[in-house]
Amino acid sequence: MNLQVKRAYNFNAGPSALPLEVLEKAQQEFIDFRGTGMSVMELSHRSSDYEAVHNQAKDSLKELLSIPEDYEILFLQGGASLQFSMIPMNFLKPEQKAGYILTGSWSEKAFKEAKLFGNPYEAASTKEGNYSRIPQLDELNYNADDAYLHLTSNNTIFGTEWKEFPSVDVPLIGDMSSDILSKPVDVSKFSLIYAGAQKNLGPSGVTVVIVRKDFIEKANKNIPTMLKYSTHADNNSLYNTPPTFGIYMLGEVLNWAKSIGGITEVAKRNEEKAKLLYDVIDESNGFYTGHAEKDSRSFMNVTFRVKGEELEKKFLAEAGQEGFVGVKGHRSVGGCRASIYNAVPYEACKAFSEFMKQFQKVNG
Known part of the structure; x- marks a missing residue:
C-alpha cells in the first residue's frame, strides 16, 4: 500500500537529505x-x-x-x-x-x-x-x-x-x-x-x-x-x-x-538552487547579509544573518513552524544556514526563498 508521506524541508548540514527515490x-x-x-x-x-x-x-x-x-x-x-x-x-x-x-x-x-x-x-x-x-x-x-x-x-x-x-x-x-x-x-x-x-x-x-x-x-x-x-x-x-x-x-x-543526467546535471541543479537563495539575500537591501564573500560562496551551504538579533530569533522560530528544518547556523558562528546538498529538491529551496521574501515584507 502506497502512503503519502509528508517530507520535511530538510536543510540539515549533515546527516542530510537523501533522494526520496533511493529511500523508497x-x-x-x-x-x-x-x-x-x-x-x-x-x-x-x-x-x-x-x-x-x-x-x-x-x-x-x-x-x-x-x-x-x-x-x-x-x-x-x-x-x-x-x-x-x-x-x-x-x-x-x-x-x-x-x-x-x-x-x-x-x-x-x-x-x-x-x-x-x-x-x-x-x-x-x-x-x-x-x-x-x-x-x-x-x-x-x-x-x-x-x-x-x-x-x-x-x-x-x-x-x-x-x-x-x-x-x-x-x-x-x-x-x-x-x-x-x-x-x-x-x-x-x-x-x-x-x-x-x-x-x-x-x-x-x-x-x-x-x-x-x-x-x-x-x-x-x-x-x-x-x-x-x-x-x-x-x-x-x-x-x-x-x-x-x-x-x-x-x-x-x-x-x-x-x-538524472550525471555530474553535469547535478551541478546545474545545485547552481539553480543556490541562486534562488542568494538572489533573495542580494536583493534584500541589507535585511539579509551573507557571511561569505560573493566569489567564495558555497553552492552547498548558504550562510546569512537577519538584520537584528531579535528579528533573527523570530525568523528561525517561524521557519521552524513552517517546516524548514536545520536552518539555524552553527553554534560557533550563529545566524542562519540552509544546507542544500544534492538531494535537497529545488522545490524546497523555492519554498524557503518565498518564506524569506515574505518574512522581510512583514518585518522589514
Missing part, C-alpha cells in the same frame, strides 16, 4: 534483498551478492567523477575526522613539513591532528576575516619538498567553497566531505581525496577515499594495520567487515545521480 527503493528491498531472503545488512560481506553491491558502487563513483585508472577507491570508517589523523600518519614523517590551507573549523582540526606526526604549517589562512572567503591562488605559500598540501574544498560552517583548485608540484590532498559529487572535479590534480558520505553520497558511517596508487606506495610502513591505506587497497576495502548497508545506500545514491 531501500524500503522495498529492506527485508528481501534481490531474492536472497535477507536484508542487505544480513548478507555476508564475503558473499557474491554483497560483492556485486560493493563493486558496483565503486564503478559508479569512478564513472561519475571520471576517476583515472591509477587511483584506488576505498570505503572506510571513522568519518573524515579519522582521516585527519590517518593522512599524516601515513604520509608525514617526523622530519617532514606539510602545508595546510586554513579556511574554517574542519581545516583547523585537520591541522591540529597533523601536529602529532610531523611539522605542518599554515600555507594560507583567511581566519582574520572570520573565514568569509577562500584564499586567492597567489596567496598560497608552500615548499617544494613538502610531504603534501591539504585543503578543505567546502566549508559547511562558514559557507565558502573553492571555485578553482591549485595546480601544485607537491601532492595535493582534499577534504571534499561536503561538496563531493556536487560538480565536476579534476581528480588528477589530487593525490588523495576524502569525504564523509553523509552530505552528498549517502548515510553516515561510510568514508570514501580516492587515492593515487603510487602515493600509497610512499606511505609509512610502521603504523597499525587498520590505519594503512595499503591494507584497504590490497583487500578491496574488505579486510574487515565494512559498513555494508551504508555502501549499498551510497551505491543507490550514485545510481540516482546517473539517472
Whole structure:
C-alpha cells in the first residue's frame, strides 16, 4: 500500500537529505534483498551478492567523477575526522613539513591532528576575516619538498567553497566531505581525496577515499594495520567487515545521480538552487547579509544573518513552524544556514526563498 508521506524541508548540514527515490527503493528491498531472503545488512560481506553491491558502487563513483585508472577507491570508517589523523600518519614523517590551507573549523582540526606526526604549517589562512572567503591562488605559500598540501574544498560552517583548485608540484590532498559529487572535479590534480558520505553520497558511517596508487606506495610502513591505506587497497576495502548497508545506500545514491543526467546535471541543479537563495539575500537591501564573500560562496551551504538579533530569533522560530528544518547556523558562528546538498529538491529551496521574501515584507 502506497502512503503519502509528508517530507520535511530538510536543510540539515549533515546527516542530510537523501533522494526520496533511493529511500523508497531501500524500503522495498529492506527485508528481501534481490531474492536472497535477507536484508542487505544480513548478507555476508564475503558473499557474491554483497560483492556485486560493493563493486558496483565503486564503478559508479569512478564513472561519475571520471576517476583515472591509477587511483584506488576505498570505503572506510571513522568519518573524515579519522582521516585527519590517518593522512599524516601515513604520509608525514617526523622530519617532514606539510602545508595546510586554513579556511574554517574542519581545516583547523585537520591541522591540529597533523601536529602529532610531523611539522605542518599554515600555507594560507583567511581566519582574520572570520573565514568569509577562500584564499586567492597567489596567496598560497608552500615548499617544494613538502610531504603534501591539504585543503578543505567546502566549508559547511562558514559557507565558502573553492571555485578553482591549485595546480601544485607537491601532492595535493582534499577534504571534499561536503561538496563531493556536487560538480565536476579534476581528480588528477589530487593525490588523495576524502569525504564523509553523509552530505552528498549517502548515510553516515561510510568514508570514501580516492587515492593515487603510487602515493600509497610512499606511505609509512610502521603504523597499525587498520590505519594503512595499503591494507584497504590490497583487500578491496574488505579486510574487515565494512559498513555494508551504508555502501549499498551510497551505491543507490550514485545510481540516482546517473539517472538524472550525471555530474553535469547535478551541478546545474545545485547552481539553480543556490541562486534562488542568494538572489533573495542580494536583493534584500541589507535585511539579509551573507557571511561569505560573493566569489567564495558555497553552492552547498548558504550562510546569512537577519538584520537584528531579535528579528533573527523570530525568523528561525517561524521557519521552524513552517517546516524548514536545520536552518539555524552553527553554534560557533550563529545566524542562519540552509544546507542544500544534492538531494535537497529545488522545490524546497523555492519554498524557503518565498518564506524569506515574505518574512522581510512583514518585518522589514
